[in-house]
Amino acid sequence: xxxxxxxxxxxxxxxxxxxxxxxxxxxxxxxxxxxxxxxxxxxxxxxxxxxxxxxxxxxxxxxxxxxxxxxxxxxxxxxxxxxxxxxxxxxxxxxxxxxxxxxxxxxxxxxxxxxxxxxxxxxxxxxxxxxxxxxxxxxxxxxxxxxxxxxxxxxxxxxxxxxxxxxxxxxxxxxxxxxxxxxxxxxxxxxxxxxxxxxxxxxxxxxxxxxxxxxxxxxxxxxxxxxxxxxxxxxxxxx
Numbered sequence: 001x002x003x004x005x006x007x008x009x010x011x012x013x014x015x016x017x018x019x020x021x022x023x024x025x026x027x028x029x030x031x032x033x034x035x036x037x038x039x040x041x042x043x044x045x046x047x048x049x050x051x052x053x054x055x056x057x058x059x060x061x062x063x064x065x066x067x068x069x070x071x072x073x074x075x076x077x078x079x080x081x082x083x084x085x086x087x088x089x090x091x092x093x094x095x096x097x098x099x100x101x102x103x104x105x106x107x108x109x110x111x112x113x114x115x116x117x118x119x120x121x122x123x124x125x126x127x128x129x130x131x132x133x134x135x136x137x138x139x140x141x142x143x144x145x146x147x148x149x150x151x152x153x154x155x156x157x158x159x160x161x162x163x164x165x166x167x168x169x170x171x172x173x174x175x176x177x178x179x180x181x182x183x184x185x186x187x188x189x190x191x192x193x194x195x196x197x198x199x200x201x202x203x204x205x206x207x208x209x210x211x212x213x214x215x216x217x218x219x220x221x222x223x224x225x226x227x228x229x230x231x232x233x234x235x236x237x238x239x
Contacts, residue, residue: 002202005048005148006192006236007039008132011055012109019052021108024087026128035221046168051190059110062094064179064231065187067113070123070130080115081105111187129169136173140229143210144171189233190222199237206235
């Protein structure tokens with residue numbers, strides 16, 4: 001492995017306001033992002049940063065990635081929902097039926113997330129952010145398994161999931177049918193090469209696995225790539 005998942009990055013019209021919401025909900029410390037924006041720090045080694053980057057492009061479609069938050073009991077689920085609503089979340093309808101046992105919410109800028117009911121065996125032991133649930137193909141699950149060096153922990157009926165060897169949040173891809181990204185993914189992966197790896201060597205490796213190069217954001221110290229499904233992600237090229 002020559003890259004690690006540094007952060008899940010959110011576009012935000014008000015990065016500080018959005019960071020304050022997620023900091024309050026997740027109990028994570030906020031710090032300034034040296035490349036502009038706000039970061040939430042991990043609380044455990046297996047966790048990633050969460051980044052809020054300034055971008056004024058409006059949200060027009062449902063995100064292709066969202067967090068699944070876990071619950072230890074029905075009361076714990078209720079308390080998480082209540083805390084989220086108090087911090088500025090709202091209930092949202094993405095077509096879920098009345099039979100579901102999870103609660104679908106949106107943060108203050110409309111980013112969807114789920115509060116999962118207790119007893120979900122697939123997310124047992126994964127932590128509060130049980131999963132980052134993504135729209136995507138089986139092929140892209142294989143790509144990210146190779147790119148991050150995370151083993152597949154689910155591969156069935158075109159659905160895939162990977163997890164760090166150290167445990168923590170699972171990343172899942174739901175298979176067809178696929179969603180539109182509305183022209184830009186507002187939630188993305190930010191990768192960082194290992195310290196002893198030349199960023200260009202890592203770019204070449206990702207391209208050989210099936211990524212495509214989109215752009216270079218020199219001011220932000222990152223290269224913009226896309227995975228085999230066309231979902232953009234960043235590779236940090238400066239510390």
